[in-house]
Amino acid sequence: AWSASLGQLVRAGAIAELAGGLLLWTLLEYVFHRFLFHIVPSSAWLRERQQHLLHHQTPEEPAYYVVPLWISLPVAVAVWALLRAAVGSWSRAALMTAGVILGYLAYEVVHYGVHAGGGGGRLVRFWRRHHFYHHYADDRRCYGFTTPLWDYVFGTGPAPDPARRSRAAAESTR
Numbered sequence: 001a002w003s004a005s006l007g008q009l010v011r012a013g014a015i016a017e018l019a020g021g022l023l024l025w026t027l028l029e030y031v032f033h034r035f036l037f038h039i040v041p042s043s044a045w046l047r048e049r050q051q052h053l054l055h056h057q058t059p060e061e062p063a064y065y066v067v068p069l070w071i072s073l074p075v076a077v078a079v080w081a082l083l084r085a086a087v088g089s090w091s092r093a094a095l096m097t098a099g100v101i102l103g104y105l106a107y108e109v110v111h112y113g114v115h116a117g118g119g120g121g122r123l124v125r126f127w128r129r130h131h132f133y134h135h136y137a138d139d140r141r142c143y144g145f146t147t148p149l150w151d152y153v154f155g156t157g158p159a160p161d162p163a164r165r166s167r168a169a170a171e172s173t174r
Contacts, residue, residue, distance in 0.1 A: 017092050021099020028079070028100065029107060030150035033143040059135050065112045076101055107146045133158050 037052035051071070055064035079100050084093035113120065114128045127145070134142035141158060144151045151157040 014095055017095035018099040018102070021096035021101075022103045023099075024096065025100045025103025025107070026144065026147045027150060029103070029146055030144045030154075033145070034154075034156065038139065056135065056139060059115060062112075062116060065115050066108050072104065076104075103146060111145060130158070 033052075040053065041050055051064060051067065054061075058064060076097065080093055080097040083096050084090060087093055087096070110124075110127060111131075113124065114131055117124070120128070130142050130148055131145055138159060141156050142148070142151055143156055148157055
């Protein structure tokens with residue numbers, strides 16, 4: 001009986017570490033997007049190659065929908081190394097890194113679909129509206145793509161619509 005409960009604890013811990021990695025992905029995505037991807041390099045050569053700036057200049061270009069492996073693979077290794085140092089366990093760091101990678105892969109698939117696809121259910125329409133706000137209305141807002149959680153935590157969600165606010169105020173006085 002004790003070994004069965006120990007096995008359940010181990011599985012629960014593994015699931016928690018994987019879920020922690022997924023949550024960490026959403027924060028990494030937000031931080032990278034907000035603080036790194038919008039830096040305009042001083043070098044013209046670097047500007048021409050800065051993947052995210054190219055994506056903003058031509059958001060309809062499929063070549064810029066996904067992050068190239070030569071960028072994402074070293075980042076994944078760095079994430080694992082930092083997690084290994086932080087948690088002190090190879091296996092825990094591997095599980096958390098797996099969660100980060102799962103989040104990243106989901107991001108790439110959905111990001112591609114939002115730009116390339118026309119349909120989708122309610123969630124895809126939400127993602128498209130949130131992401132296209134960043135592309136077409138204000139690139140200083142809506143940095144989170146996988147989830148808008150960090151945009152709301154850090155106050156970078158879509159700007160309040162003054163027309164909607166005045167309609168709500170008018171309706172509340174009736």
